[in-house]
Amino acid sequence: xxxxxxxxxxxxxxxxxxxxxxxxxxxxxxxxxxxxxxxxxxxxxxxxxxxxxxxxxxxxxxxxxxxxxxxxxxxxxxxxxxxxxxxxxxxxxxxxxxxxxxxxxxxxxxxxxxxxxxxxxxxxxxxxxxxxxxxxxxxxxxxxxxxxxxxxxxxxxxxxxxxxxxxxxxxxxxxxxxxxxxxxxxxxxxxxxxxxxxxxxxxxxxxxxxxxxxxxxxxxxxxxxxxxxxxxxxxxxxxxxxxxxxxxxxxxxxxxxxxxxxxxxxxxxxxxxxxxxxxxxxxxxxxxxxxxxxxxxxxxxxxxxxxxxxxxxxxxxxxxxxxxxxxxxxxxxxxxxxxxxxxxxxxxxxxxxxxxxxxxxxxxxxxxxxxxxxxxxxxxxxx
Amino acid sequence: xxxxxxxxxxxxxxxxxxxxxxxxxxxxxxxxxxxxxxxxxxxxxxxxxxxxxxxxxxxxxxxxxxxxxxxxxxxxxxxxxxxxxxxxxxxxxxxxxxxxxxxxxxxxxxxxxxxxxxxxxxxxxxxxxxxxxxxxxxxxxxxxxxxxxxxxxxxxxxxxxxxxxxxxxxxxxxxxxxxxxxxxxxxxxxxxxxxxxxxxxxxxxxxxxxxxxxxxxxxxxxxxxxxxxxxxxxxxxxxxxxxxxxxxxxxxxxxxxxxxxxxxxxxxxxxxxxxxxxxxxxxxxxxxxxxxxxxxxxxxxxxxxxxxxxxxxxxxxxxxxxxxxxxxxxxxxxxxxxxxxxxxxxxxxxxxxxxxxxxxxxxxxxxxxxxxxxxxxxx
Numbered sequence: 001x002x003x004x005x006x007x008x009x010x011x012x013x014x015x016x017x018x019x020x021x022x023x024x025x026x027x028x029x030x031x032x033x034x035x036x037x038x039x040x041x042x043x044x045x046x047x048x049x050x051x052x053x054x055x056x057x058x059x060x061x062x063x064x065x066x067x068x069x070x071x072x073x074x075x076x077x078x079x080x081x082x083x084x085x086x087x088x089x090x091x092x093x094x095x096x097x098x099x100x101x102x103x104x105x106x107x108x109x110x111x112x113x114x115x116x117x118x119x120x121x122x123x124x125x126x127x128x129x130x131x132x133x134x135x136x137x138x139x140x141x142x143x144x145x146x147x148x149x150x151x152x153x154x155x156x157x158x159x160x161x162x163x164x165x166x167x168x169x170x171x172x173x174x175x176x177x178x179x180x181x182x183x184x185x186x187x188x189x190x191x192x193x194x195x196x197x198x199x200x201x202x203x204x205x206x207x208x209x210x211x212x213x214x215x216x217x218x219x220x221x222x223x224x225x226x227x228x229x230x231x232x233x234x235x236x237x238x239x240x241x242x243x244x245x246x247x248x249x250x251x252x253x254x255x256x257x258x259x260x261x262x263x264x265x266x267x268x269x270x271x272x273x274x275x276x277x278x279x280x281x282x283x284x285x286x287x288x289x290x291x292x293x294x295x296x297x298x299x300x301x302x303x304x305x306x307x308x309x310x311x312x313x314x315x316x317x318x319x320x321x322x323x324x325x326x327x328x329x330x331x332x333x334x335x336x337x338x339x340x341x342x343x344x345x346x347x348x349x350x351x352x353x354x355x356x357x358x359x360x361x362x363x364x365x366x367x368x369x370x371x372x373x374x375x376x377x378x379x380x381x382x383x
Numbered sequence: 384x385x386x387x388x389x390x391x392x393x394x395x396x397x398x399x400x401x402x403x404x405x406x407x408x409x410x411x412x413x414x415x416x417x418x419x420x421x422x423x424x425x426x427x428x429x430x431x432x433x434x435x436x437x438x439x440x441x442x443x444x445x446x447x448x449x450x451x452x453x454x455x456x457x458x459x460x461x462x463x464x465x466x467x468x469x470x471x472x473x474x475x476x477x478x479x480x481x482x483x484x485x486x487x488x489x490x491x492x493x494x495x496x497x498x499x500x501x502x503x504x505x506x507x508x509x510x511x512x513x514x515x516x517x518x519x520x521x522x523x524x525x526x527x528x529x530x531x532x533x534x535x536x537x538x539x540x541x542x543x544x545x546x547x548x549x550x551x552x553x554x555x556x557x558x559x560x561x562x563x564x565x566x567x568x569x570x571x572x573x574x575x576x577x578x579x580x581x582x583x584x585x586x587x588x589x590x591x592x593x594x595x596x597x598x599x600x601x602x603x604x605x606x607x608x609x610x611x612x613x614x615x616x617x618x619x620x621x622x623x624x625x626x627x628x629x630x631x632x633x634x635x636x637x638x639x640x641x642x643x644x645x646x647x648x649x650x651x652x653x654x655x656x657x658x659x660x661x662x663x664x665x666x667x668x669x670x671x672x673x674x675x676x677x678x679x680x681x682x683x684x685x686x687x688x689x690x691x692x693x694x695x696x697x698x699x700x701x702x703x704x705x706x707x708x709x710x711x712x713x714x715x716x717x718x719x720x721x722x723x724x725x726x727x728x729x730x731x732x733x734x735x736x737x738x739x740x741x742x743x744x745x746x747x748x749x750x751x752x753x754x755x756x757x758x759x760x761x762x
Contacts, residue, residue, distance in 0.1 A: 025679050032683055039706045040691040045514075049700070090557055091730050093720070096700075123559030124727050125567050127511070128698050130429070134518035141525045148533060179474055179506055186510040209675045217594065296674040297587050301409035304579070305416060312420045317696070319512055321431075327424045341477075348508050349475070 004228050008236025012210075016240065026206075030198045030248045031255060037194040038187060038260050041317060045131040051078040051089050051098040058106035060147075064117065067143045068099060073135040090122055097121045097132050109147060188263065191256045192347040193316045196340045198252050199275060200282045201307055203245040205300075207286025211237060212299040215290075230379040238283050245282070249275050256347075265350030271343065277360055278339040280367025287374035291381055310336045335366045384609050392606065392614025396588070400618060410584060410622055414576045414630040421568045422638045429515040431459040433479045435470050438463060444490035448501065451527045452483065457519040474506050481505050481516055493531065558727040566641070569634045570726040571695030573627070574715045575686070577653065580626050581660025582667070582685035583678065585619045589668035589757070590677035608757040612750070616661045623657045634726075643729030652725075652739055656718045659746035660685065666753035669760055689715035717741045 017023050052068065054061050069076050078095055080086050089095045100118040108115035119136045123129045214220040223233060253271070256262045285306055293299035312318065313327065314336040320328060331337055338359040345351030353360075400407055436452065438445050452458050461479060464470060470482035482504035492499040503520050507513045559566045589611075592598040601611065631649070634640045642649070663685060671677035691697060692706065693715035699707055710716050717738040724730045732739065 021676070025676055029679055029683050033687065036687055036691050036706075040702055041697050045698075045701060091724075091728055091734055120557060122557055123566075124723050125698055126559055126564050129559070131515060131518070134515060134522070137522055138518060138525070141522065141529065145525065145529050145532070148529060152533070179504065189509050189511075205675075205678070209678070213673075213675065295403065295406070296678075297406050297584075297591070298403070298409070300583075300587065300674075300678055301406055301413075304413070304583075305409065308416065309420055313424060317511075318424065319509060321433075322429075323424045331424075344508060355475075 001229075001232060005232050005236045005239075008228065008233060009239050012237060012240040016244070026202075026244055027248065027251060030202055030252050033198055034191070034194055034252050034255055035259070038191050038256070041186065041190045041194075045128060045135070046072060047075040048073055048096045048128070048132055048135075049077045049094065050074050050132075051080050051086065051095045052076045053080050053086065053098055053100040055081075055103045056101045056105035060106035060109055061101045064101065064105075064140075064143050065099075067139050068136075071135065071139050073132075074139075086120070090120070093122065093124070095122070096128060097136065099136065109151075187260055188348060189344070190317065191260050191262050192343045193314070193340055195249065195252050195256060196278075196314070196336060196343045197311055197316060199245055199249055199278065200310065200336060200339075202248050203241050203279060203282045204286040204289075204307060205303055206241045206244065207238065207283050208289040208293070208299045208303050209296050210241065211287065211290035212293050212296050216295055231375065234287065234375050234378060238287070241286075242276075242279050242283060245279050246272070246275065262347060264347055266346030266352065270353060270356070271346050274339065274342045274346075274356065274360060274363065277363040277367055278335065280371050281335045281339075281363065284367060284370035284374050287378060288370065291374060291377040310334055313337065314340045316340060335363055338362050384607065384613075388606055389610045389614045389617070392611055393617040396615050396618035397621070400622065407622075410580060411625060411629065413579055414626050414633065417572055417576055417579075418569065418630065418633050418638065421572050422565050422634075429512050429519075430457050432457055432481050432512075432516045432519070434458045434460050434481045434483060435473055435479050436460060436463050436483045436485070437465070437467060437470055438485045439487040440485050440489040442490040444493055445485045448485065448524075448527055449483075451523050452520075455519065455523055457516070470504060474504065477506075479506075480512065481520060483520070565638050566727060567723065568696060569638050569640045570722040571693065571719045573630045573634070573653070573722055574656070574693055574718045575689050575695060576626060576630050577623060577657055577718075578660055578685050578689035578715055580623050581619070581657055582664040583681045584622070585615070585661055585664030586667045586671070586677040586681035587674050588615050588619070589665060590671040590674045593672050594674055602761060608761065609754050612662070612665050612754050612757060615665060616658075619661055619664075620657060623661065624654075627653050627657070640726060642726055644725035645731060648731060648735075649722075649725045652718065652721045652735075652742060655739065655742040655746055656714065659714050659742060659749055662746060662749040662753045666749055666756055669753060669757040688713040692716060693719045695719050714742060714745045 016026065050068065052065050054065060065076075068074050078085075078089055080089060080098070086098050086100075089098065098118075098120040100120060102116060102118065105115045105117070117140055119133065119140075121129050121133055121136075214223065228236075249272075253264070253268075257264050286303070289299055289302045289306065293302055309330075313320070313323075313331040313334050315331070320331045320337070323331060342351070342356045342359050342363075345356055349355070434452065436449055438449060449460075449463075453460055458481070461473075464473075467484065470479070470484065473479045474482060482502075484502040484504065486500060486502070489499045489501070501524055503517065503524075505513050505517055505520075589598070592601060627650075631642075635642050664681060667680045667684065668677050671680060688710075689695070692699070692702075692710040692713045694710070695715070699710050699716070702710070721735050721738050721742075724735050728734075
């Protein structure tokens with residue numbers, strides 16, 4: 001039996017690696033995916049382009065303008081002075097927000113009224129928009145605190161010029177400490193997720209298309225007339241794909257560390273062990289898809305219907321916390337979600353076995369279940 | 384070019400599509416799946432941030448600050464542990480995102496008019512959520528500090544209390560006033576859906592003929608490459624148009640995304656984009672000997688860029704300059720600008736003419752390339 005299995009493994013490896021073009025197709029796409037994801041998925045906001053419209057034009061309003069200009073979150077790129085210009089800037093998406101100071105701004109501050117600053121935000125991208133409104137608010141509140149402090153010390157001075165003033169102002173500061181990802185780089189969060197995703201898509205597609213291809217071009221018949229038994233065929237087909245998946249894993253992990261400087265705080269061995277558990281799921285799903293598809297086109301479409309939800313509901317970029325309860329329930333039986341947790345835990349938090357064993361058990365149970373189901377279906381269809 | 388022969392190819396391809404109802408159903412279900420996934424499940428909005436507050440001070444002053452956190456809908460306070468370790472543990476176990484620590488000398492320092500620090504501990508793994516959450520928490524503390532300051536100092540100086548802050552920001556959001564994720568995800572999604580249908584599905588068509596050996600048969604007929612390309616394209620164009628209708632209908636009727644601009648312009652630009660993607664799929668297909676290879680190339684060169692570099696979810700402005708430059712080569716980028724412009728901003732050709740022109744140019748260039756590549760392969 002092992003002899004026959006190793007024959008199939010040899011055949012598969014030769015078939016996959018024979019052509020230089022195919023070799024290239026096995027290992028290049030994961031790397032390109034990593035690069036595109038790594039560079040493109042960046043939800044951080046810095047130097048957001050804004051327009052500054054000062055209708056008051058007083059020292060007070062100019063100070064506020066300086067506060068915006070010196071903030072690292074904003075870059076003032078336009079100084080419109082008409083309504084049409086504002087409309088034009090927003091319609092062409094040249095700026096993300098327009099800060100408008102209305103006439104009477106300095107007067108209101110002096111009279112002790114609340115002076116309004118209009119923050120006009122392009123809400124098209126709601127994520128960027130909420131970050132922008134958040135930061136704009138922080139700048140305005142910071143400025144307000146400064147104005148208030150100045151006003152009060154001035155008032156105190158005029159009342160009792162001899163009284164000591166400085167140092168007696170109560171104030172609360174927020175000192176923030178960020179764990180695991182101190183610079184809040186979104187890359188550190190996303191790239192380990194990409195690693196999980198690449199392993200899934202590569203092995204699942206290879207398995208599904210690889211098996212259906214034999215059916216489609218008729219070589220499955222030839223294999224069937226040999227003394228090879230279905231279970232041997234399955235094992236022999238899967239081991240090469242699993243190996244390629246693991247090679248891709250190492251490749252992508254090394255690239256993540258070298259190219260993107262993602263901290264790798266946990267154990268490489270544990271990552272490898274967890275990946276093997278996860279491979280059972282992705283290979284099993286690939287095999288399952290091959291049993292329900294007659295053509296590669298069908299296999300491709302079916303894989304898409306599996307990988308897309310698995311990917312989107314894994315917490316990769318969109319936090320599961322925000323999803324409606326029904327969708328959340330689906331996410332919690334999604335093996336990719338558990339693998340994503342493990343990979344991120346190992347990379348960023350240095351999680352060990354005692355932290356990830358519940359996820360590992362889930363992956364093992366899910367993997368064995370789907371592999372058994374698919375192998376059974378595969379066998380039944382061949383008989 | 385002969386219209387009769389082109390029509391024959393289209394008929395053959397249509398029959399091929401119709402004979403495989405499973406693939407067709409799936410092709411038509413793609414927009415439904417994507418819209419459901421993105422429209423229902425995806426939200427980057429941050430609220431109800433799970434929070435623990437450790438109050439080491441336990442005075443009326445510290446409770447006043449806690450009240451501020453409790454009053455905000457952004458935070459969901461899960462408990463008040465009495466030690467620091469509990470917060471560390473909860474962050475480690477992913478139970479909370481934010482920990483607020485009020486130090487033991489907090490009220491003493493405030494009463495003696497000094498600066499008091501409040502520590503915010505945050506799990507930064509998900510940096511997007513973390514920075515939004517941090518912004519909210521800092522806002523709460525800052526506003527509270529401002530309030531405290533005016534109260535305290537007015538009492539000291541015997542001044543009339545100032546009831547409101549001296550400067551306040553008045554937020555006004557244009558185009559998507561309630562900042563709903565679906566309004567910006569759904570229009571952009573149409574580009575991704577058309578890309579999947581146009582390029583990924585189509586990339587298999589000619590590769591399949593090569594792989595199965597039926598290309599030889601086609602070659603023995605008087606069919607010319609231009610006719611083959613146009614004929615195959617026409618069949619998948621029909622599938623694309625049906626998908627487009629499903630996407631627009633679903634987006635507007637089910638998800639209530641506002642369509643503020645011209646419907647006609649939307650259809651016109653979508654067709655231009657669809658031509659480009661279909662020709663690109665055929666171009667890839669002509670050069671691939673196996674379907675697996677064609678599929679891999681299509682995913683890499685069309686789906687991935689349309690998904691990642693089009694600005695559909697991930698803002699292009701946040702990418703490094705090199706990647707931003709690359710994104711100018713991605714047709715989906717222009718189409719996403721058009722889609723968001725028509726849907727949300729309600730702008731017309733006067734704003735979008737450059738993007739439209741690009742889509743037309745792209746389709747024409749790729750058509751020529753695809754025909755030429757097929758010609759080379761055949762001879």
